[in-house]
Amino acid sequence: MGLFALKSRQRFAPWLGLVPFLAFCLAFEIIPIIVLVRGSISDSDGVLTFANYQRVSAPLYVRSLWNSIQLSAITASLGTLLGLFIGYAIFNWPSERFRESLIALSDVTTNFAGAPLAFAFIVILGSNGVITLLFERQLGLELYPAFSIYSYSGLVLAYVYFQLPLMVLLIIPAFAGLRREWRESALNLGASTRQYWRRIGMPLLLPSLLSGFILLFANAFGAYATAYTLAGSRLSLVTLQIGFSVTGEVRHEPGVGDALAVVSLITMGMCVLAYQLLNLRMRSEMR
Amino acid sequence: MAYLELQTLDKMFGTLPAVRNLSLAIEKGEFVSLLGPSGCGKTTTLRMIAGFESPDSGQIILDGQDITQLAPNKRGTGMVFQAYALFPNMSVYDNVAFGLDVTGRPKAEIDARVREMLALVRLEQTDKRRPHELSGGQQQRIALARALAIRPRVLLLDEPLSALDAVVRVALRSEIRRIQSELNITTVYVTHDQEEALSISDRVVVMREGVIEQMGTPEEIYRTPQTRFVAAFIGTANQLEATVDGAGTARFHQTILRLPSAPPVGSKIALLVRPESLAVHTTMPADNGRNLLEGVVQTMTFLGAITRIEVLVQGERVLADVSAEERVHLAHKQQVWLSFAPDACQVMQVQS
Amino acid sequence: MNQTARRPSPSGAAMIGLFLAYMLIPIAATYLFSVATKWDATILPEGFTTEWYVTAFNHAYFASSLTNSFIVSLSAVLIGLLLVVPTTYWVHARLTGAKPLLELLMILPFGIPTVVLALALIRVYSFPPLGRSPFLLIGAMIVFSMPFMYRPVSNSLAAINVRILTEAAYNLGASTFQVLGRVIAPNIMPGILSGSLLVFATVFAEFTLANLITGAGFKTFPVLLVEFTRRDGRVAAALAVISFTIAWIASLAILGIARRGKTTHETVRAR
Numbered sequence: 001m002g003l004f005a006l007k008s009r010q011r012f013a014p015w016l017g018l019v020p021f022l023a024f025c026l027a028f029e030i031i032p033i034i035v036l037v038r039g040s041i042s043d044s045d046g047v048l049t050f051a052n053y054q055r056v057s058a059p060l061y062v063r064s065l066w067n068s069i070q071l072s073a074i075t076a077s078l079g080t081l082l083g084l085f086i087g088y089a090i091f092n093w094p095s096e097r098f099r100e101s102l103i104a105l106s107d108v109t110t111n112f113a114g115a116p117l118a119f120a121f122i123v124i125l126g127s128n129g130v131i132t133l134l135f136e137r138q139l140g141l142e143l144y145p146a147f148s149i150y151s152y153s154g155l156v157l158a159y160v161y162f163q164l165p166l167m168v169l170l171i172i173p174a175f176a177g178l179r180r181e182w183r184e185s186a187l188n189l190g191a192s193t194r195q196y197w198r199r200i201g202m203p204l205l206l207p208s209l210l211s212g213f214i215l216l217f218a219n220a221f222g223a224y225a226t227a228y229t230l231a232g233s234r235l236s237l238v239t240l241q242i243g244f245s246v247t248g249e250v251r252h253e254p255g256v257g258d259a260l261a262v263v264s265l266i267t268m269g270m271c272v273l274a275y276q277l278l279n280l281r282m283r284s285e286m287r
Numbered sequence: 288m289a290y291l292e293l294q295t296l297d298k299m300f301g302t303l304p305a306v307r308n309l310s311l312a313i314e315k316g317e318f319v320s321l322l323g324p325s326g327c328g329k330t331t332t333l334r335m336i337a338g339f340e341s342p343d344s345g346q347i348i349l350d351g352q353d354i355t356q357l358a359p360n361k362r363g364t365g366m367v368f369q370a371y372a373l374f375p376n377m378s379v380y381d382n383v384a385f386g387l388d389v390t391g392r393p394k395a396e397i398d399a400r401v402r403e404m405l406a407l408v409r410l411e412q413t414d415k416r417r418p419h420e421l422s423g424g425q426q427q428r429i430a431l432a433r434a435l436a437i438r439p440r441v442l443l444l445d446e447p448l449s450a451l452d453a454v455v456r457v458a459l460r461s462e463i464r465r466i467q468s469e470l471n472i473t474t475v476y477v478t479h480d481q482e483e484a485l486s487i488s489d490r491v492v493v494m495r496e497g498v499i500e501q502m503g504t505p506e507e508i509y510r511t512p513q514t515r516f517v518a519a520f521i522g523t524a525n526q527l528e529a530t531v532d533g534a535g536t537a538r539f540h541q542t543i544l545r546l547p548s549a550p551p552v553g554s555k556i557a558l559l560v561r562p563e564s565l566a567v568h569t570t571m572p573a574d575n576g577r578n579l580l581e582g583v584v585q586t587m588t589f590l591g592a593i594t595r596i597e598v599l600v601q602g603e604r605v606l607a608d609v610s611a612e613e614r615v616h617l618a619h620k621q622q623v624w625l626s627f628a629p630d631a632c633q634v635m636q637v638q639s
Numbered sequence: 640m641n642q643t644a645r646r647p648s649p650s651g652a653a654m655i656g657l658f659l660a661y662m663l664i665p666i667a668a669t670y671l672f673s674v675a676t677k678w679d680a681t682i683l684p685e686g687f688t689t690e691w692y693v694t695a696f697n698h699a700y701f702a703s704s705l706t707n708s709f710i711v712s713l714s715a716v717l718i719g720l721l722l723v724v725p726t727t728y729w730v731h732a733r734l735t736g737a738k739p740l741l742e743l744l745m746i747l748p749f750g751i752p753t754v755v756l757a758l759a760l761i762r763v764y765s766f767p768p769l770g771r772s773p774f775l776l777i778g779a780m781i782v783f784s785m786p787f788m789y790r791p792v793s794n795s796l797a798a799i800n801v802r803i804l805t806e807a808a809y810n811l812g813a814s815t816f817q818v819l820g821r822v823i824a825p826n827i828m829p830g831i832l833s834g835s836l837l838v839f840a841t842v843f844a845e846f847t848l849a850n851l852i853t854g855a856g857f858k859t860f861p862v863l864l865v866e867f868t869r870r871d872g873r874v875a876a877a878l879a880v881i882s883f884t885i886a887w888i889a890s891l892a893i894l895g896i897a898r899r900g901k902t903t904h905e906t907v908r909a910r
Contacts, residue, residue, distance in 0.1 A: 032759035181372035189386030222752035
């Protein structure tokens with residue numbers, strides 16, 4: 001009995017070292033999320049209800065969700081596609097110094113998301129932006145109202161600004177992971193370069209492209225500051241709607257913010273989970 | 288004209304010469320090893336035959352055809368890389384079938400050939416597996432099957448065993464030789480492992496700094512190295528530096544040694560003696576025409592069948608091999624005499 | 640990856656040119672705009688001035704918002720260090736079984752949009768002293784930035800094989816304190832430094848949490864910047880330039896550390 005107590009104490013003692021960290025996570029991460037989820041499925045008296053989710057099915061919220069998904073999908077696709085080609089161009093650049101500088105630039109610019117970046121786009125492409133006026137007065141080309149940085153198209157341009165370098169950073173290691181031996185084996189066995197890419201290169205890049213796309217999707221879906229600065233209340237996105245329910249800038253029915261938050265939490269959570277699973281699989285196979 | 292001819296090949300990487308004025312003729316069905324330390328140009332030579340590097344000057348002739356400028360995917364050489372060269376996204380079957388598939392062979396022919404190749408490397412049961420599910424040795428056998436499936440005109444192996452552990456390495460070595468003789472395929476084998484090169488090849492080409500140092504049968508390379516580099520690189524050899532002081536004699540410190548030849552008097556030479564050519568005596572033997580060195584035992588290293596002893600002779604370390612019975616009579620710091628026949632050593636000129 | 644000298648392909652050069660234009664023009668334009676007198680129809684500004692910076696510096700909230708941002712960022716770095724580094728070391732050295740749990744907790748913040756985090760925290764902590772206070776903001780910032788501290792620290796711990804080093808040091812007679820101070824800490828210092836800089840930079844620039852949790856009650860630098868984007872573009876440009884510059888400095892410092900210490904740092908960012 002005493003021996004058992006001693007043994008179990010020895011086994012569990014190391015876990016005590018995790019207590020401060022776990023307590024923090026519980027207080028600032030786990031409990032708030034649980035409370036949020038519970039709040040989304042109960043009314044003001046705490047009775048279980050799905051009324052909040054029914055309210056979320058109103059056209060305003062469905063549209064905001066749809067807008068968010070669309071914007072995320074478009075910017076993630078553009079980011080993935082452009083990132084693939086630009087990543088390859090960087091990877092193949094002969095000068096190592098320049099290659100490293102470009103990677104460093106991607107590293108910095110992907111972190112430029114947010115208010116300052118949004119404002120930089122207003123500076124060049126706002127209704128009185130430098131490029132807008134330059135086009136108008138020097139070339140006689142009116143960008144507005146066909147294009148507007150404060151609208152959907154402007155948001156796409158600003159989002160791709162931080163999506164593209166993120167994809168570049170994700171895809172360059174994938175190109176580096178394509179061993180020289182595979183390409184040379186393929187050529188040695190009589191394949192053309194095109195056959196190498198179709199049969200070996202692309203299939204091996206595909207998981208990285210897919211996981212990159214998912215990460216970019218999540219990156220755009222959760223973004224708030226860029227959209228808030230550029231579009232404000234002109235455009236309906238899920239994160240903007242949730243934000244309004246916090247600040248009270250727009251009056252929402254109670255509980256709707258919670259339900260919207262849970263919906264976006266699930267969307268993002270699934271993306272991060274899928275990303276993680278894909279990466280685990282890649283790690284076990286690409287040896 | 289030989290089946291595969293390399294004629295005066297030169298290759299620079301930037302300002303660094305990788306291969307210099309290299310000529311080599313290989314007969315059909317011959318197994319030739321390129322042997323040397325890393326950076327000696329052996330891999331570059333192999334890659335020039337495969338077409339992954341193009342020589343700055345010189346020609347490569349294969350079966351009467353000049354292939355120097357031919358694209359790698361048109362050469363019909365089968366190459367096995369050091370490791371990890373199997374396509375990880377394909378099954379074993381698809382890997383072996385790849386070369387036939389991209390050249391558009393009919394399905395039935397591909398299937399028959401893949402089965403035949405898998406049987407040849409004795410891995411028939413692995414066809415549905417992925418490369419990462421195989422051991423390193425199995426992967427290299429599949430890589431060999433894949434390279435042979437296209438019926439290459441020449442088989443190129445780039446240190447195919449260097450990533451494997453010792454036991455697998457030895458087993459796969461004889462496997463490669465068996466398959467090579469069975470198919471009678473012309474083979475160029477690159478390695479830095481002299482034991483591997485000597486045991487597997489018809490002919491060994493020792494390279495150093497982009498130049499062929501010596502070529503010959505394994506026995507010639509071992510018995511009669513032409514340079515001190517080859518002597519030091521192949522097996523273990525004592526190199527006694529001496530000065531020729533008479534007709535067929537040389538002075539090694541205070542000792543006069545008899546030589547198998549008569550180099551010019553006054554010239555500096557290195558006398559090459561393998562440890563197994565030295566006899567060890569615990570008492571001073573009578574003079575019977577053998578050269579004699581006197582020294583003190585420093586260390587004894589048990590190597591299984593033999594024990595290698597290190598003897599300090601006039602300040603220099605000399606290695607000698609003794610059998611287990613002889614070993615019993617030896618002790619640390621013991622005075623011993625080493626004898627060797629003049630014919631058992633080789634004289635090499637030393638540039639001053 | 641041929642060893643022979645290669646020249647860049649024209650299509651590659653064109654793509655990299657476009658990439659550079661896309662990445663650099665908005666930033667460069669903002670820098671120029673912040674010092675331009677008049678710039679509305681020419682390729683370059685017509686004149687230069689420091690007026691907008693003077694206006695920004697003299698603004699009632701400039702100093703306080705900068706101070707607030709520094710307080711929040713430094714607190715997040717400090718508390719993040721205390722929470723993450725010992726925990727990560729402990730899991731690597733003593734409790735490898737807890738690694739999946741730690742990894743999960745460190746990935747979780749990426750799955751929570753910042754608006755949702757802000758909303759959830761406000762729901763739970765609506766009472767004083769936490770409710771909408773700088774303390775709550777700092778707590779939120781730590782949750783949000785934890786992974787940026789964890790990744791480099793965990794990578795540098797993984798690179799040195801903590802267990803064997805710890806055992807080797809004990810075997811040579813070192814005390815626990817000596818093991819930590821003289822063996823482990825110097826080896827993971829590059830990771831700790833890049834992690835701290837990364838946390839500082841991300842927290843400093845974080846707008847969403849600050850706007851939703853404290854808002855006007857405790858203005859941070861990005862909140863002030865967004866206010867100005869709607870009031871005075873010239874001053875906003877000056878403020879944007881200041882935040883870009885801080886981001887550049889932090890990023891370059893991290894890259895310098897990474898190059899010297901060869902720690903791989905992953906940039907995974909959800910905003």
